[in-house]
Amino acid sequence: MEKISDVTIQPCSSTPYIKPLRITYTQDGVKKIWDAMKVHDSVCVLLYNKSRDCFVFVRQFRPAVYINSVVTEKQADGTETVDSAKYPGTLGLSYECCAGIVDKDCSLVEIAKMEVLEECGYDVPLENIQKITSYKSGTGVSGAMDHLFCAEVTDVMKTGPGGGLKEEGELIDLIEIPLRESRKWLFDEAINKDGELILSVLWFYDHYGK
Numbered sequence: 732m733e734k735i736s737d738v739t740i741q742p743c744s745s746t747p748y749i750k751p752l753r754i755t756y757t758q759d760g761v762k763k764i765w766d767a768m769k770v771h772d773s774v775c776v777l778l779y780n781k782s783r784d785c786f787v788f789v790r791q792f793r794p795a796v797y798i799n800s801v802v803t804e805k806q807a808d809g810t811e812t813v814d815s816a817k818y819p820g821t822l823g824l825s826y827e828c829c830a831g832i833v834d835k836d837c838s839l840v841e842i843a844k845m846e847v848l849e850e851c852g853y854d855v856p857l858e859n860i861q862k863i864t865s866y867k868s869g870t871g872v873s874g875a876m877d878h879l880f881c882a883e884v885t886d887v888m889k890t891g892p893g894g895g896l897k898e899e900g901e902l903i904d905l906i907e908i909p910l911r912e913s914r915k916w917l918f919d920e921a922i923n924k925d926g927e928l929i930l931s932v933l934w935f936y937d938h939y940g941k
């Protein structure tokens with residue numbers, strides 16, 4: 732998972748996942764420019780395993796986290812590289828709630844259910860998936876919607892290994908954090924995690940009075 736090497740970084744104009752854009756507009760009579768990115772909306776599911784009183788998170792190597800944690804070297808051909816002997820892949824490991832982009836023609840809660848099965852191996856009934864909230868993420872750059880859900884699962888619902896879709900190259904570890912240890916873990920800045928995870932867990936404490 733964290734054995735990373737041969738890292739190169741180059742400009743990217745457009746892909747199926749992101750579309751960088753330059754926006755010009757006039758605001759109160761003043762001409763302005765803003766650089767932004769079109770990205771997919773996403774769903775994110777906080778999983779709480781009732782059988783073992785723990786949260787189930789996913790841990791994966793995130794290239795964006797990695798390259799923002801290292802010093803890159805400019806090469807003559809204009810690309811940038813990273814000395815992976817100096818900067819281990821562990822710098823790019825990130826703990827997140829199970830999540831996925833909204834790129835399918837089905838409801839958000841159905842996408843949430845599919846992601847829980849693919850990434851975490853739990854076959855959770857739709858009625859166990861409850862909405863937390865939806866909000867605009869990355870307002871300076873993307874402004875996409877993030878739809879947060881919470882699902883209570885039990886060991887009986889664990890029907891597969893999870894770990895993500897191998898055909899999409901996904902490499903995902905499942906990490907269980909006991910509820911009683913989660914407050915300390917949540918605010919441990921040495922552990923990479925995203926805002927969706929923190930918000931969802933704080934919602935859980937509030938909603939269930941934990």
Ligand SMILES: Nc1ncnc2c1ncn2[C@@H]1O[C@H](COP(=O)(O)OP(=O)(O)O[C@H]2O[C@H](CO)[C@@H](O)[C@H](O)[C@H]2O)[C@@H](O)[C@H]1O
Nearest residue numbers: 748749772773774775827830831832833899900901925927
């Ligand atoms: N930028 C990219 N470059 C190359 N390949 C890409 C890519 N984005 C997606 N992919 C490909 O699409 C596959 C499926 O991605 P997912 O829908 O599982 O989103 P992911 O969990 O990575 O991010 C989800 O979770 C994170 C964290 O919550 C959210 O930020 C995010 O919007 C949400 O989709 C990936 O395995 C990869 O093959």
